[in-house]
Amino acid sequence: MREHSDIVIAGGGPVGATLALALADSDWRVQVLEARADLSRAAHKRTLALSYGSRLILERLGVWSRLDDVTEIKDIHVSQRGSLGMSRLRATEEGLPALGYVVDYAELDSVLHDALRASAVDVVVGARVTTIAHNTGYARVQVEQGGATHYITTRLAVVADGGAGGAERVTREYDQHALLASVTTELPHQGCAYERFTADGPVALLPQGDGFALVWTATPQRVTELLAMPDDEFLLALHAHFGDRVGRFLSVHARASFPLVLRYAQDTVAPHQVMIGNAAQTLHPVAGQGFNLGLRDAWELAEMVRDCDREALGSLDMLKRYQASRRVDTSASIFFTDLLVRLFSNANPLLQHSRSLGLMALQLVPPAKHMVARRMIFGARG
Ligand SMILES: Cc1cc2nc3c(=O)[nH]c(=O)nc-3n(C[C@H](O)[C@H](O)[C@H](O)COP(=O)(O)OP(=O)(O)OC[C@H]3O[C@@H](n4cnc5c(N)ncnc54)[C@H](O)[C@@H]3O)c2cc1C
Incomplete structure (x- = not known):
């Protein structure tokens, strides 16, 4: 562990690792502090839907081609349970090879760390950042590693710990849990992802390999019941909830x-x-907006840091400019996802009717559909 680095990144998950890689060939000395002692154990088990815009970032970093397990999302089918309204976004209509890609969090994490190992960035494992204090001209980072406490000074401390730290945040509980699983179905996915809104919350089926990654949102109580069900009962419950678009559900594994x-x-x-x-x-x-937004955070911060001089690095002036540059994208993503959840997760018959009309209008008005697709692919700033 170095006692001083120009930039210290607290957290080597996919966002912290992306930032480190984007700065690997800069003039700055970069150090990543990662709490996991063993990088072969990913921090989370989950499937990520990456937008085409995120692919472009990973391509520029030279890691995209190293991912083996990538499934293309050619179309996205959006519908509402109990109504006829639906909309289908198509990659061909956007002039893109795919609207997005389904990748495994653990594989992405491992590919990013392989690239970091071959770079000039220092990655310290088993190092948990506990506090960051600032003084005139630098920050002082306190780190616990192997029972010992270390201090590192830096011009810029980047917190990329996934929200594990105790910083003050606005919090809204949705009273919903997400059930994740892998499922296979009677009909092939043909590169189509499904987002189906129900009064309990959205259900997403993301094409992955020969089957789908399932994200089933429901009340905490319902998720507890679904987790406890024998497989055959679970598959029938999913079919009843999701409908017939992919035929019968044949198998399920890794429920969490x-x-x-x-x-x-x-x-x-x-x-x-x-x-x-x-x-x-x-x-x-x-x-599937969260990681894509985080990746854009990392990319834009790297661009700003690359262009600044030593005096400006980490100054409040520089960081306020970064914050302002991210505001539209961040606020729009928060607003968009929160609105979708609140608008669609209820059984109000009036709203049900308007939502159905909204989906139909989206399907019938190509410029509106194009706008939604671009927003999901490239973020609010296009
Ligand atoms: C159910 C579910 C499904 C999702 N699906 C999608 C999707 O389809 N598409 C999408 O874009 N996003 C999705 N997301 C969101 C996505 O998982 C996150 O946006 C992404 O993991 C954020 O990456 P990160 O690097 O910021 O944080 P994390 O992935 O949480 O990584 C944080 C890292 O910091 C380390 N760390 C923690 N504390 C410390 C510390 N004190 N000191 C040092 N290191 C520390 C951790 O070990 C970890 O390696 C989903 C989230 C959930 C819950």
């Missing part, structure tokens, strides 16, 4: 659950300190 919250910091910067990724904002997984 997460509580869902919206949590974000109103102020993500302080002198010599900035939060990015899930540390800055944790979103509901509807529409």
Whole structure:
């Protein structure tokens, strides 16, 4: 562990690792502090839906081609349980090879760390950041490693700990849990992802390999029941809830659950300190926006840091400019996902009717559909 680095990144998850890699060939000395002692054990078991825009970032970093397990999302089918309204976004209509890609969190994490190992970035494992204090001209990072306490000084401490730290954040509980699983179905996915809104919350089926990754949102009580069901009963319950679009559900494995919250910091910067990724904002997984937003945080911060001189690095002035540059994208993503959850997760018959009309209108008005697709692919700033 170095006692001083120009930039210290607290958290080597996919967002922190992306930032480190984007700065690997800069003039700055970069150090990543990661709490996991063993990098072969990913921090989370989950499937990520990456947008085409995120692919472009990972391509520029030279890691995209190293991912083996990538499934293309060619189309996204959006519908509402109990109504006829639906909309289908198509990659061909956007002039893109795919609208997005389904990847495994653990594989992405491992590919990013392989690339970091071959770079000039220092990655320290088993190192848990406990506090960050700022002084005139630098931040002082306190780190616990192997029972010992260390201190590192830096011009810029980047918090990318996924929200594990105790910083003050606005929190909205959704009273929903997400049940995650892998399922196979009677009909092939043909690269189509499904987002189906129900009064209990959205259900997403993301094409992955020969089957689908399932994200089934429901009340905590319902998720507990679903987790406890024998496989055959679970598959029937899923069919009854999701409908017939992919035929019968044939198998399920690796069921797990997460509580869902919206949590974000109103102020993500302080002198010599900035939060990015899930540390800055944790979103509901509807529409798969969270990681894509975090990746854009990392990319834009790297661009700003590359261009600044030593005096400016980590100054409040520089960090406020970064925060302002991210505001539209962040606020729009928070608003968009929160609105989707609140608008669709209820059984009000009037709303049910308007939502159905809204989906039909989206399907019938190509410019509106194009706008939604671009927003999901490239973020609010296009
Ligand atoms: C059910 C579910 C499904 C999701 N699906 C999608 C999706 O389809 N698409 C999408 O874009 N996003 C999705 N997300 C969100 C996505 O998982 C996150 O946006 C992403 O993991 C954020 O990455 P991160 O690097 O900021 O944080 P994390 O992935 O949480 O990584 C944080 C890292 O910091 C380390 N760490 C923690 N504390 C410390 C400390 N004190 N010191 C040092 N290191 C520390 C951890 O060990 C970890 O390695 C989903 C989330 C959930 C819950």
